[in-house]
Amino acid sequence: MPGAVGIFRAYDIRGIYPGELGPELALRIGLAYGSIASGRGVRGIYLGRDARLSGPALAAAFSAGAMASGLEVVDVGLVHTPLIYWLTAREGGRGMEGVMVTASHNPPEYNGLKVSHGGMAYSYGDLYGEVERALAGGGPAPLPWDRAGGRSQEDRLGEYLEDLLGRAPRPERGLRAVVDSSNGSCWFARDAMLRAGISAMALNSEPDGRFPRHPPDPLREEAYSDASEAVRREGADFGVVFDGDCDRVGFVDESGRPIGGDAAAMILARDVLSRRPGSKVVLNVMMSGAVVDYVRSLGGTPIMVRVGHSFIQEAMAAEGAAFAAEISGHLYFSDHYGFDDALYAALRFAAAISREGEPLSRIVASLPRYHSSPEQRVPCPDDLKFRVVEELRRRYEAEGLRVIPIDGVRVEVEDGWWIIRASNTEPAIVMRAEARDEGALARISSRMRSDLEEALRSLGTAGR
DSSP, X not given: OTTOSTTBOSSSEEEETTTXXXXXXXXXXXXXXXXXXXXXXXXXXXXXXXXXXXXXHHHHHHHHHHHHTTXXXXXXXXXXXXXXXXXXXXXXXXXXXXXXXXOTTSOTTEEEEEEEETTEEOOIIIIIHHHHHHHHTTOOOOOOGGGOOOEEEOOOHHXXXXXXXXXXXXXXXXXXXXXXXXXXXXXXXXXXXXXXXXXXXXXXXXXXXXXXXXXXXXXXXXXXXHHHXXXXXXXXXXXXXXXXXSSOEEEEOTTSOBOOHHHHHHHHHHHHHHHSTTOEEEEETTSOHHXXXXXXXXXXXXXXXXXXHHHHHHHHHHHTOSEEEOTTSOEEEGGGTTSBOHHHHHHHHHHHHHTTOSOXXXXXXXXXXXXXXXXXXXXXXXXXXXXXXXHHHHHHHHHXXXXXXXXXXXXXXXXXXXXXXXXXXXXEEEEEEEESSHHHHHHHHHHXXXXXXXXXXXXXXXXX
């Protein structure tokens, strides 16, 4: 798959700093991107960065390259990724795109570049592949000194929050929340909650790119430890855990138990469909079949797509969908420009559970549930992970199994399914299984793991 190896990935540029992605390469990427963007009529960019310690160096280098291509750079400083999306959604007609220096939920040694236009993230096919090919050919030359772009600074956070709070529905009853910003770039989340009428307590709100308390990843169990303890101690109604750049979110109930991405998606889908009956809902291939069935039962139309925000946003726009969800905590609402803004999702979640009139744990218990494994990640080199998945696809099709090849291989059997896919953000293979009962889940999960192990051995990757 093009763009699946190295730092040029399916929907961003990402690698370890400085060995894979350092200032020199960031400058060359900025120059190549700027030359391509200028040819498309782009006159400037909004540039932001998350809390990672390497962010200022990469932002400065990329900015220099972009200016050397003739682009104007508006530096909005340390922000969360949704603010960059919001700026391009609001002001893209002025010839402005957005660049965010972030590695999202990855460990602190990683960093990356994420480019957006009109509130939508670019993919490899739209942009990153062209940048990669330009660099492989030596890259463009800087423009003469009198044609270089300039640089300015702006603070747009206040304007963004006014718009966000004007769009989010207010809770229908008083709620108490614990908000864990994971030492990332959503340090203002508690204040937004307070302004929305939610009594909120802040945890880990100081930006710190070392992420000292826990991984900035709501898929990791240890990411919930602080929020779970605080919810129980404070008697809060729910807890919120953001990732490093606030485009993903996870929730805990009043007992401090994480509720899972499937349950959060169902709660939000029910609220959206009550406000917009009959709407379409986009879900990725990792999502539980319970969510698909639940959306149908509520009168909605579920649409399944591959993993990744670029693909979700494209499907939402093409289908006119009202809501989209990924198991990883990316949540999208068409009434908020259609991009994944975890802060907006948290406000929508609060409004949704406030309408129920009972504790979050009971709301979750009332939802349909199939037996699912957690998302599992097996290390696999970038240059081999897609070969492994392709080998499994061939084997399954030869066996006559029902395979959905939207993203990796999802195998449907009578009493469940499993999926094996290559991660777009890490050198890893991702697996998940689901079944109607625990016995079937154990059987399906065992086969899934053994099939992957056999494919790894056959391609000589075991133990690498």
